[in-house]
Amino acid sequence: ESLPNFLAAKDFREITGRIAKAHRKGKPVVLGMGAHPIKVGLSPLIVVLMEKGIIQAVAMNGAGVIHDFEVAFAGxxxxxxSAEIGQGAFGMVEETGRMVNRAIIDGWEKGWGIGRSVGEMIRAGQFAYRKMSITGAGARLGIPVTVHVAVGTDIIHMHPQAHGGAIGEGSHRDFRLFASVVSQLQGGVYLNLGSAVILPEVFLKALTLVRNLGYRVKDFTTVNMDFIPHYRPLTNVVRRPTLEGGKGFHLTGHHEIMFPLLAAAILDKIE
Structure with a gap:
């Protein structure tokens, strides 16, 4: 409340208020994210927000699940x-390709999506840093964590263990699970953290799908957070979804600064 009530600070205050209100009313707060927030160390904070019941679902791209695994595995x-691409060594680390692909295949055979498949592997494994895993937290807490893959964009797709059927069907199962989450978004909040293409596109398709099926998802809040504005998040997260109700926001700033500030403000309001 000490922030000035002008411009971006005014938006920031309103966003935290809307998230706190959604939490108090039992409405979902859903986080869609790219991989960069994991790379800059935000996983432990996201896990805390999941444990406190503030974040009730997470969607990430294919790179996100790779970084999530590596954080759990190696810290x-x-x-x-640049140093590896010239020798053809980029992305060729053995453990990531073998273990993540194996988890995806094992989960696919059990009827799971990619998020649960990797999360269950991390939860059951003896990984020194598994408490920092977002997918592992999802498996432990029963919170949906979905993974939305563009085939060929992730390092594990280059490995001989990669199974196109498992990756494709696993990601499609996660899309359906994500759509079921979006179907309950009325009165809730959707945050897009650092995904410039994949998650904005997935979110828009999930939203139109559930509206087509008759779900009322009109009055909700969307927030895009990134260090530069991009077309798809501004269009497919902030503007288009809220044309018939609700409100969209954009906050510009580095993830490692802005998201901890947002989390602290939310926790201050609800605790």
Missing amino acids: KTSEDV
Whole structure:
């Protein structure tokens, strides 16, 4: 409340108020995210918000689940692409390709989507840093974590263990699960954190699907957070979904600064 009530600070205050209100009324707060928030260390904070029941579902792209696994497995993630691409070594780490692909196949055979498949593997594994895993937290808490893949964009697709059928069907199962989450978004909040293409497109399709099926999802809040504005998030998250009700917001800033500030403000309002 100490922030000035002008411009972006005014939006920030309104966003935190809307999230707190949704939480108090039992309405869903859903986080859609790219991989960069994981790379800059936000996973533990996201897990805390899941544990407190504030974030009730998470959707991520294919790179997100890779970084999530590596954080749980090694406590860190990322590599120097420029140094590795010339030798054809980029993305060729053995453990990530083998273990994530194996988890996807095992889960696919059980009828699971990719998010649950990797989350259950992390939850059951003896990973030193598994408490920092978003998919692992989803499996532990019973919170939907969905993974939305564009085939060929992720390093695990290059590995011999990659199974196109398992990846494709697993991601499609997750799309259906995500759509079921979106169907209950009336009065809730959808945040897009650092996904410029995949999640804005997935969200728009899930929204039109559930509206086509007769679900009333008109009055809700959308928030896009990224360090530069992009066309698809501004159009498919902030503007189009709220044309018939609700309100969309955009906050510009680095994830590692803005999201902790947002989380602290939300926790201050509800605790």
